[in-house]
Amino acid sequence: MLTMQDVRKVYRTEHVETHALSHFSIAVNEGEFVSVMGPSGSGKTTFLNIAGLLDAFDEGTYTLDGVDVSRLSDREMSKVRNEKIGFIFQTFNLIPDLNVFDNVDVPLRYRGLGAASRKQAIEEALATVGLSARYKHYPSQLSGGQQQRVAIARALVGQPKLILADEPTGNLDSAMASEIMDLLEKINSSGATVVMVTHDPELANRASRQIHLLDGKLIDLAQERPAPLYDPSPAGQAV
C-alpha cells in the first residue's frame, strides 16, 4: 500500500539544518493497522505528512497504492489526497462555520460527486460513527469525542484505502480514546489500511504492527530491548 525508500527530509533555517527523516524506509501492506511511536521530534509527524502528501521530501522514493507519487503536481497530489487518503487530526480540524453534515461533505465536494450520492455516503459515514442525529449541529455544539467522530466520518466518507491518524486520541480522555480506537479498528477491519501516530503505548499495542522512530530513523526495538528478568514462557518456567 505504502512504500518509502531512503526518504530524507531536512528542515532548514538560516543557521540550522534539522534532519527530520534520514534514509527512512518503510513498507505498509494493504489492510495493516500500523501504529507509529517515538519521542517528540523523532519524525513521526513528518513521516505522516509525507505519507499523506501534505509535505514534500528531499530525497528517496515514495510509492502509494502502486503509484510513484514523488513527482506529482500540486493538482495531482490534491486528487490523490482526496481519493486515496483519509486524514484524522489530533485537533480534529473541523471547520467551525460548517455543520456536521457539511464538514463530512467537504472531501466529497472536491471529488465532484452528485448531491444524492454525497448525501447517501455522508449518512452512512455518520451512522458508522454513531452521529446520525447530530448532522445539523455545529462543531462548537459537540464534545471533543463527538468532534473526533465527525472527523473520522469525514476521513472515511470517501472510502479511502489509507487512513492517516495523527494522535487521534491526544485531546481525549481515556474512555473517549478507547471509543475512537474501536472505530479505527472497525474501519481497519472493513479493509482500509490505518497508520496511526500515538504517544500512548496501550493504544499502540492495539495496532497489528508497531513501528518506532528515533531521530528520523526507524529503529528495531527488539535489538534495543533488554532481556526480560522473568521469562513467562513455559520454557522459562522450566528453568
Next chain:
Amino acid sequence: MEFGPIFRSLFQNRARTWLIVLEIGLTLAVVVNCLVLIRDQQAQIGRSTGMDEQNLIAVTSVPFDPAFQEEGYSVASYEQDLREIEAMPGVRSVTSILQFPLSGSGSATGRRIAGSEDQRTTVPYFLMGPDAIDTLGVELVQGRTFEPGDFPDLHDDDEEQAEEEEDTDHVTNILVTQYTADKFFPDGDALGKQIEGNNNNVDTIVGIVRLMHNSWPLGPDPENLMIHPSHPVNNRQTRYLVRTEPGRFDEVFVALEPKLREVEEGRIVTVRSLSEMKGNYYSSFTSMNQLLGWISVLLVAVTGLGIVGMTSFSVTQRTRHIGTRRALGATRGDIVRWFLVENWIMTGIGIAVGVALTFGLNYMLASMGGVPQIQPPILLVSILVMWLMGLLAALIPALRGSLVQPVIATRSV
C-alpha cells in the same frame, strides 16, 4: 459549487457578513444617488439654449471719457460701434442687449393677458436692438422678427417724455418664446394677442421663438422669456452680442477689442465668449459635480479596501481551515473559488440591500427637493461596478489563501 455550505457558514459569521453587506449597500445607495444628481446636472448644462452659443461673443463697453456725458455722444458712439462691428470680417450680425443671456443677471416683470383680471405672472425679458433674432441664432416659428418701426426713436432721449409715456397706454411689439406663448395662451393662438404690465403697458406678440433660455437657465422656468425692441444704450455701459460666421470665432474674438478701441478710446472694452459666461454661471454645478464624483470614487475605493481588509483577515483567521481543506483534496483553484463565491454571495446580498436603500434614499432626497428619479442604466452600471469591485477586492486575499500549504493542517496551534 459550494453555495449551500458557504451560505450557511456566512450566517455563522453574522457580524462580518452584515458589516460587508451594509458597507456595500450604503455605498451603492450613495453612489447611485450622486450619479443620478451628476447626470441630471450634466444634462441641464448640456441642454440646448436655443442660441448659437458657440459663435456668440459678448462685448461690454464701459466709458470713462467725460465726453460720453455729453448729449448725444453715447448714442453716436453706439451707432458707430454697431456699424463697425457689422463690417468686421467674419461677423455675421450684431445686436445690442441690456443684459446677457445665461449670465445669471437679468430682468423680469409681471404680465397678464391684456384686459383680464388674472394675477400677473413673472416673465423675464431682454431689451434688444435690431437684428436680435439673427444674432442670437434662435428659430422663429411664428410671426415676424423686429422691424425698424418696432423700436423707439434712438435720438429722442427726453427722459421726462419717456416717463410720461410709461404712465400712459403704450403698445410695444414683442417676441416671446413658445414656452411663454403657451403659458399665456395654451390654445396655441398667441400670435397677435396682447399681454399687459403694471402700468397698462401693453405688448403685442408679433413673433414666437421656438426656444431660448433667459438669464437664469438653472431657474424654474429657463425658457420663460420675452424680448422687447429697444436701443439699450446709456452713458454708463453698453453691451453688444456678436455672432460670427462658423469657424471664424477666434479671429473675430481677438479683433473685437482693438476695433472698438479704435472707434472710441475713452472706454474699457471687455470681450467674452457666451460659452465662457455660461461656464461661469454653471461653475457651482460643475464644482458640485466634481465633488460628488470624487465622493463616489472615494466611497467605492474605501468599500473596496474594506473588503480587501475583511477578506485578508478572514484568510489569516482561517489559515488552518484552508490547510485542512487542502489536505482533504482541495486544489488551489478550489480555495480561490471558495473565497470568491463567499464574496459574491455577500456582495450580492449587499447589492440587494443597496438597491432598496438607493430607492429609499432617493425618495427621501426627492421629498426634500432636488434629486431626480433613479435612472435604470445608472443603477445597473453601478451594480456592475460594485460587483466587479467586490470580485477584485476579494481576489488578492483569495490568491494569498490559495498559497497556504496543506501541511498547515497538522501543525500544532
